Amino acid sequence: MSTIKIRSKRFADHTLVRTLIAHPMETGHNKNNTTGELIPAHFIQTLTFKHNGKVLSQCQMGYGVSKNPFFSFKIKSAKAGDKVSISWQDNLAYSDTQEHIIS
Amino acid sequence: MLTTRRRFVKKLLALSSYALSLGFSHISLANWLASNFSRQTISQSIAQLFPNQTLQTSDRISLKLPNTAENGSVVPITISSTIPDVDTIYILSEKNPVPLIAQFSIDPDLETYLGARFKMQETCDVIVVLKAKDQYFQVRQKVKVTLGGCGG
Numbered sequence: 001m002s003t004i005k006i007r008s009k010r011f012a013d014h015t016l017v018r019t020l021i022a023h024p025m026e027t028g029h030n031k032n033n034t035t036g037e038l039i040p041a042h043f044i045q046t047l048t049f050k051h052n053g054k055v056l057s058q059c060q061m062g063y064g065v066s067k068n069p070f071f072s073f074k075i076k077s078a079k080a081g082d083k084v085s086i087s088w089q090d091n092l093a094y095s096d097t098q099e100h101i102i103s
Numbered sequence: 104m105l106t107t108r109r110r111f112v113k114k115l116l117a118l119s120s121y122a123l124s125l126g127f128s129h130i131s132l133a134n135w136l137a138s139n140f141s142r143q144t145i146s147q148s149i150a151q152l153f154p155n156q157t158l159q160t161s162d163r164i165s166l167k168l169p170n171t172a173e174n175g176s177v178v179p180i181t182i183s184s185t186i187p188d189v190d191t192i193y194i195l196s197e198k199n200p201v202p203l204i205a206q207f208s209i210d211p212d213l214e215t216y217l218g219a220r221f222k223m224q225e226t227c228d229v230i231v232v233l234k235a236k237d238q239y240f241q242v243r244q245k246v247k248v249t250l251g252g253c254g255g
């Protein structure tokens with residue numbers, strides 16, 4: 001199952017796109033409660049938001065972003081059937097991409 | 104033995120897919136700069152991100168931020184602005200170990216609008232900086248944090 005959920009809603013003058021990513025966003029400073037060992041840092045570093053293949057936003061982030069990150073964007077003009085996609089990469093080189101069709 | 108081999112294969116797969124994606128997509132445009140996200144103070148961070156720039160305080164940026172965040176590990180923020188030609192949005196938290204939380208490039212096809220959730224270590228100012236045509240605009244808002252979100 002994809003780690004990315006995308007929802008969109010069209011309004012008269014814009015389209016709101018919301019995304020929720022399942023990711024631990026570990027800082028590297030937290031300790032495991034049972035073993036007392038540090039949990040290694042594991043966080044998303046870059047996120048790309050595309051609309052019909054065109055990159056609309058690129059994000060660089062550190063571990064200051066919350067666990068299971070949420071983002072929302074507003075596209076100025078989007079039609080029903082347009083394709084948006086979100087992809088991320090983290091510091092351990094995992095990545096995921098999800099496409100969504102605006103209804 | 105088995106676990107290490109398993110781990111090795113997993114990492115190999117992850118790394119090779121990363122290399123492939125770097126080669127064949129536009130993701131490589133977003134180079135992640137470790138220096139921007141290192142542990143430093145807010146003044147060092149601002150000096151590094153905006154060298155020799157003056158950050159003008161602007162009332163044309165509106166922030167939707169809670170005055171009090173009960174849980175510092177999830178602080179919702181919504182940024183919108185009427186400043187034209189904004190191309191980058193920066194979110195900084197003054198007293199976080201890593202002050203820069205995230206930076207977003209904004210295409211002209213996007214409205215100057217952004218929603219996100221971030222962590223705050225303690226009560227401090229949240230600084231949002233917008234870059235528009237080589238000019239920098241900032242707005243600050245204090246958020247009271249009752250339970251820090253970076254350590255726990």
